[in-house]
Amino acid sequence: MSEKTPKKAKKDLLSWKETWIQCLRALKLFYHYRPNMLLIHTFYTIYTALTPFVNIFLSARIIEELSGDRDPQKLMLLVLLTLGLAALLSFIGALTRRQFKVEDQFLFCLERQIRADKMLRMDYCLVDDTKIHEQLDTLEQYCNGAGRSLRRVIWFYDMILSGIVSLFGGFSLSISLFTSRVPESAGRLTALNHPLFIVLMIGLLLAVTYLSPIFIVKADAVWSKGANSHNLGNRLFGFYGFLGHKNNVAGDVRMYRQEAFCEKYNTDKKGTFYSRGYYAMQARGAVGMYYVASTIFSVIFTGVVYLFVCSKAWAGAFGLGMVTQYISTISKLSGKVSSLFQVLGQARNHATFLKMNFDFLDIENTMIQGDLHLDKSSDKKYEIEFQDVSFRYPGSEQYALRHVNMKLRVGQRLAVVGQNGSGKTTFIKLLCRLYDPTEGVILLNGTDIRQYNYEEYLSIFSVVFQDFRLTDFTLGQNVAAKEEYDKTHVEDCLCKAGFDERLRELPLGMETYLTKNFSDEGVDMSGGEKQKIALARTLYKNAPFIILDEPTAALDPIAEAEIYSRFNEIIEDKTAIYISHRLSSCRFCDGILVFDKGAVVQQGSHDSLMQDSSGKYHELWFAQAQYYANN
Numbered sequence: 001m002s003e004k005t006p007k008k009a010k011k012d013l014l015s016w017k018e019t020w021i022q023c024l025r026a027l028k029l030f031y032h033y034r035p036n037m038l039l040i041h042t043f044y045t046i047y048t049a050l051t052p053f054v055n056i057f058l059s060a061r062i063i064e065e066l067s068g069d070r071d072p073q074k075l076m077l078l079v080l081l082t083l084g085l086a087a088l089l090s091f092i093g094a095l096t097r098r099q100f101k102v103e104d105q106f107l108f109c110l111e112r113q114i115r116a117d118k119m120l121r122m123d124y125c126l127v128d129d130t131k132i133h134e135q136l137d138t139l140e141q142y143c144n145g146a147g148r149s150l151r152r153v154i155w156f157y158d159m160i161l162s163g164i165v166s167l168f169g170g171f172s173l174s175i176s177l178f179t180s181r182v183p184e185s186a187g188r189l190t191a192l193n194h195p196l197f198i199v200l201m202i203g204l205l206l207a208v209t210y211l212s213p214i215f216i217v218k219a220d221a222v223w224s225k226g227a228n229s230h231n232l233g234n235r236l237f238g239f240y241g242f243l244g245h246k247n248n249v250a251g252d253v254r255m256y257r258q259e260a261f262c263e264k265y266n267t268d269k270k271g272t273f274y275s276r277g278y279y280a281m282q283a284r285g286a287v288g289m290y291y292v293a294s295t296i297f298s299v300i301f302t303g304v305v306y307l308f309v310c311s312k313a314w315a316g317a318f319g320l321g322m323v324t325q326y327i328s329t330i331s332k333l334s335g336k337v338s339s340l341f342q343v344l345g346q347a348r349n350h351a352t353f354l355k356m357n358f359d360f361l362d363i364e365n366t367m368i369q370g371d372l373h374l375d376k377s378s379d380k381k382y383e384i385e386f387q388d389v390s391f392r393y394p395g396s397e398q399y400a401l402r403h404v405n406m407k408l409r410v411g412q413r414l415a416v417v418g419q420n421g422s423g424k425t426t427f428i429k430l431l432c433r434l435y436d437p438t439e440g441v442i443l444l445n446g447t448d449i450r451q452y453n454y455e456e457y458l459s460i461f462s463v464v465f466q467d468f469r470l471t472d473f474t475l476g477q478n479v480a481a482k483e484e485y486d487k488t489h490v491e492d493c494l495c496k497a498g499f500d501e502r503l504r505e506l507p508l509g510m511e512t513y514l515t516k517n518f519s520d521e522g523v524d525m526s527g528g529e530k531q532k533i534a535l536a537r538t539l540y541k542n543a544p545f546i547i548l549d550e551p552t553a554a555l556d557p558i559a560e561a562e563i564y565s566r567f568n569e570i571i572e573d574k575t576a577i578y579i580s581h582r583l584s585s586c587r588f589c590d591g592i593l594v595f596d597k598g599a600v601v602q603q604g605s606h607d608s609l610m611q612d613s614s615g616k617y618h619e620l621w622f623a624q625a626q627y628y629a630n631n
């Protein structure tokens, strides 16, 4: 895989109006999550923007007194005032900075939380969609690698506010530079009093102040253009750069000498982070020149300010104290105005990335969420019926299920069998309302399941999916899916799932972490052990429906036989659906649903299905029996 040239990944700039809309939306979003954060940022920014002007003003008064009347009492008063104010401001600053830093650190987590919340609220069918994941991955990469994050808006806010406040502070201390008049005795230098000269001077200062940041904005635009290639570079670096760190591929790497791939990557000087990569080349070329040009305009600006202020002071318009005040104020002001222009340009460059974030956050859920409550009085008396249900996965042309009709009676043990890809898992996903049927309807006690409150409907199912995942938390927390849990109930469920012996071996028992990620005493469980824990989790939930999708695939034959022999007892009076490849293990079920190419081709008990020698079940049964006989 090679890295794309950034030119192809060029992003169009949004209009100024759209830029403000995006920025304001982002600010509102942060405000919604953490209103105090914006308040603290506002206060701290105003404080840091104004403090320098207070210091400049007081220092200038001291210098003025020293170079003028030199009144010791007045000097003492000025020094005490300056020191007192400096101490007070430092104290306020230290207090606010502490809060500001905490909020600033928190921003990173907040941005994560915003995206995580979106994913958690999304319909399952969207979460399962690879396009959504691509979108999310791209956002994460822009955010982490290229710094194009949602939270950058807070930085823009701080900088813009700081610029505006500084404008007020700066103008109030420098306006007299333009209004103070050179005395008539100064001869030709009285031209400095001419309004046209003053307008020209202000224009020149503004022009130079504007030009310096223009080049920084241009440099920022180059980095923005490179954001896509940076993402790919990051991914490649994350893969090749860390191949040697990954213990799950260490065996394969050694067997197939895969480090050769890394070597090739590490010696390619054109890689994103290498000496001839896009960023290094830009830094040496255009971007480097933009920074040089920006610095040149800054220096020109300083020269013009010194010339103007010193000429007026030379001509007698004001004294030494005011020279210090004007030069310090205008330099500070110019820095702030430059930053303001710079940030405005950067905000516009950045707006495209904000929009991408909002495009993601605006993805709408399409599943109907009814408000009908489940009839609690009919506790565990739920009947399910599929009426002519067909289903296509989003974006797929092929039907994964075709015209499925079936009924699930209360307390039934139903086995679902069929070859790989025949639609068994899809059937379960529709039953649990992770997806809605494309055609047909699923009824719960005679009512379309879409009319029920979604969360209540999900609460009646306990499922072990084929690709279930346990978390890095403790054994007890995994079984209970909660932080606080009933230990006796957890232990009981683990025993029923055949995990009792292993539980006794664990020194920390239920407090054992299931990986070493959070504790050195964590234990990595085998595939079979994980399956037993997942089984215990379904039992702990104690839902009326229990669904096991290949629950014993990773168990050894003895553990499997043990669980099957106790299965009826384990699931008590619950309705159970059970998917397995091993037909022999379905014999204890009182109904069997045979899937083939997305359709239910047979239904019935094991004995009745075996009687149809031309049926799919018969074929599958003998295919497996023959396999076991030959081995």
Ligand code: ADP
Binding pocket: 128, 393, 394, 396, 400, 418, 419, 420, 421, 422, 423, 424, 425, 426, 427
């Ligand atoms: P089984 O559980 O019987 O192995 P599945 O229900 O997983 O079969 O799959 C049925 C069909 O649906 C297969 O053709 C499979 O490729 C397709 N399929 C499964 N999941 C998805 C998905 N997320 N997107 C698109 N097609 C899918």
